[in-house]
Amino acid sequence: MNNVRRFRDAILSVALLILPFFFLSANLKDPSRVGTFDEGLLKISEPLQYVGAQTAAAVSSVVEDYVYLWEVRAENDRLSLENAVLEEEARELRIQAEENNRLRRLLELRDRLGGETVNAEVVARDTTPFFRVLRVRLDRGQRDRVDVGMPVVSTRGLVGQIRRVTGHTADVLLTVDQESAIDVIVQPAGARGMLQGTGESNQYLARVQYLERDEEIAVGDEVYTSGLGRRFPASILVGRVTRVTRAEFGLYQEVEVTPSVNFSQLSEVLIIMEGSREQSVRPRRSSGTEE
């Protein structure tokens, strides 16, 4: 029985070998030489091929989709990394552009001022609790030229005056310090007064004193240096009126001024030397927030 089974298996196996051989001969033969037998074989093989091809295509599609997704993920990781690098580059370029703008505005201010000025970089703020002071670093070779009382300006307006020069740094007394007193004109009324800092710890603020009651001062009016006393050049923007208080009695009205310069964002300033004192400077209004 076993021998019969073996013989049967061998015959069937050989048949399985011969069958594709015939299919193959029918498929690979010169089309002009296909006979009736080959034609029959081709007819049998066609539906088999079709079903097999559809199945293989379906499974292959699943595998290809998986491979595609895997590639997409790798591509996604690569692009994320590239994006992070580009974002960092863009951030650096933005910083450089802002710095360029700042320096360009500073150069424009220097041109408008005329005379002699010295560049300085802000290195510290409010070094003492009792004074509103900025510390600026001076370039080598300029320390001997900078003196106490010299005006300090930024692109947005008046910053203050030099209070002390030590080594390569100088301390600037801000316009909002209680010790600061500057002769100013409130425009458009043209009223003169004395700007004095309030020295408040929670905000930068100053008041214009000795403004007569009948002067037409309104919120939003601009305050400029008058140039009187020759300490500051005339027409440097100091700030804007943010509150006007007229008491029932008394000769003067009280006007509160918010400085045009945002001291917390200052990074570069100009120190005005002797030759510039006579210049009339009216800073251009710019839309940027940076000093």
Next chain:
Amino acid sequence: MTPAIRFAGTVLLGLLLVTLQAAVSSQAQLHPFVPHLAFPVVIFLGVTSSVPLLRGAITSFLIGYLFDIAGGNAFGLQTFVCVAVFIFSRTAGLRLFSRNVGLQMTVVFGIAAIAGGLELALRAIFAKRAAFPVGFRWGTVLAVVGAAGATALISPIVVPFARLIESIGSIRREEAT
């Protein structure tokens, strides 16, 4: 029931290998080192005496058929070659195959090279116009040897799967005893 599971498992493995080969071929240009993923399985069936002749032949037939379908070959080429490889492995009685991985790769390389030659011979017989599709002499030799080498290299990865499927029943028997 176990022989049916083994048969279905091996055919399924063949189907997976076919789709894998089709997917890889569509993504990367491997010529002349194009492995034939089915040969190690077919050779394993041939050299494993516990696999009945008829089941091995039918499995080889189906795997070859799947390769014909997926590879876009002339219908019957891989089917014939796979069955021929199976019968050759069975009659040659290559016991070296199961000794170690090195000998297994050597056997696969040899049979894959013969199978490559057989494919070329069949093309030469039935399709005289395109008997040597990769160029005469060196191009053909390189294609045959490269494909056989690549097939031998991947055999240690593929054969364990076929061996695992064939051991399904015996593992159960061991667990039962």
